[in-house]
Amino acid sequence: MKNHVWRPLVIVLAIVGGILIVRTLLVPKDFGIQERGYMYGWHRKSNEAEWKKYPVKYKTAVICRECHKDQYDDIKDSPHHSISCENCHGPNYDHPQNPLGLKIDRSRGLCIRCHAYLPYKDSARANIPGIDPEKHYPQAECVMCHYPHDPRRSNPKYQKSEVKS
Numbered sequence: 001m002k003n004h005v006w007r008p009l010v011i012v013l014a015i016v017g018g019i020l021i022v023r024t025l026l027v028p029k030d031f032g033i034q035e036r037g038y039m040y041g042w043h044r045k046s047n048e049a050e051w052k053k054y055p056v057k058y059k060t061a062v063i064c065r066e067c068h069k070d071q072y073d074d075i076k077d078s079p080h081h082s083i084s085c086e087n088c089h090g091p092n093y094d095h096p097q098n099p100l101g102l103k104i105d106r107s108r109g110l111c112i113r114c115h116a117y118l119p120y121k122d123s124a125r126a127n128i129p130g131i132d133p134e135k136h137y138p139q140a141e142c143v144m145c146h147y148p149h150d151p152r153r154s155n156p157k158y159q160k161s162e163v164k165s
């Protein structure tokens, strides 16, 4: 065969060989198909231990129940039963050891996010009962009237009368 056929072949072989050498140098020794086989198993074994050490951001209401049974029981049978504690209070992280983790947000913004009236009836969000934030008691925080863990009730902290019977 002529040179002009051999030369490109040598170059292609050199590239493939180069890739194979670089691959053996760069791919970690414990990368492989592991227990779950060819289809889903490809990963680096030592990465499992790394993820186990990764701090869990969000816990669930069941965790909160251990120490905040009152709030848990209040919200359970309320219109807010489907909202997780951490939706309003932020991620648990390592609360209560780390007091910076969880917050209490008493601003109107917390509630308006879900309750500002939406005129477009094509989403689940629009089915949440809405108020007009400019007209619905704009001078006060929502939690001064509505108890957030059962919003049909008035907040015992701020007043005696019922918001809604």
Ligand code: HEC
Pocket (backbone or CB within 6 Å): 059, 060, 061, 063, 064, 065, 066, 067, 068, 085, 086, 089, 092, 095, 096, 102, 103, 104
């Ligand atoms: C191991 C017990 C424990 C667990 C579990 C726990 N908490 Fe707490 N929490 C506490 C303690 C202790 C405090 C501080 C004392 C207090 O205000 O009651 C606190 C305070 C709070 C406060 C008030 C913070 C403030 O600024 O006054 C909120 C809100 C709260 N927790 C929400 C949660 C939520 C939501 C969860 C679940 C994701 C949770 N907690 C899980 C023990 C716990």
Ligand code: HEC
Pocket (backbone or CB within 6 Å): 061, 064, 065, 068, 071, 072, 075, 080, 083, 084, 085, 086, 087, 088, 089, 104, 105, 106, 143, 148, 149, 155, 157
């Ligand atoms: C709709 C938002 C919302 C949800 C959901 C929610 N909270 Fe709250 N939570 C608040 C607000 C706002 C306050 C402050 C209330 C106030 O100042 O009267 C508060 C206060 C608290 C406090 C401080 C003590 C108190 O009662 O004022 C704790 C503890 C707490 N929440 C725990 C929880 C736990 C546990 C859950 C889930 C079972 C939960 N919260 C779900 C909004 C929420």
Ligand code: HEC
Pocket (backbone or CB within 6 Å): 079, 080, 082, 083, 087, 088, 110, 111, 112, 113, 114, 115, 127, 128, 129, 142, 143, 146, 148, 151, 152
């Ligand atoms: C993550 C979204 C979300 C947040 C945040 C939220 N709510 Fe709600 N709220 C809901 C849902 C969902 C319902 C139940 C709607 C239903 O039953 O159809 C509800 C129900 C209510 C109701 C009862 C309405 C009725 O006529 O039955 C009131 C009042 C209310 N919320 C006030 C508040 C207040 C005050 C806050 C802030 C402390 C707040 N909500 C924060 C989603 C939210």
Ligand code: HEC
Pocket (backbone or CB within 6 Å): 108, 111, 112, 115, 129, 130, 131, 133, 136, 137, 140, 141, 142, 143, 144, 145, 146, 163, 164
């Ligand atoms: C001064 C007290 C007060 C404040 C502050 C207040 N509300 Fe209300 N809210 C009420 C009363 C009373 C009702 C029941 C009568 C009515 O519909 O006006 C009500 C009704 C509601 C309803 C039910 C509406 C429906 O169509 O079923 C929602 C949702 C609501 N409020 C959310 C909020 C949110 C969100 C905030 C803060 C942005 C807030 N409220 C602030 C007193 C208050």
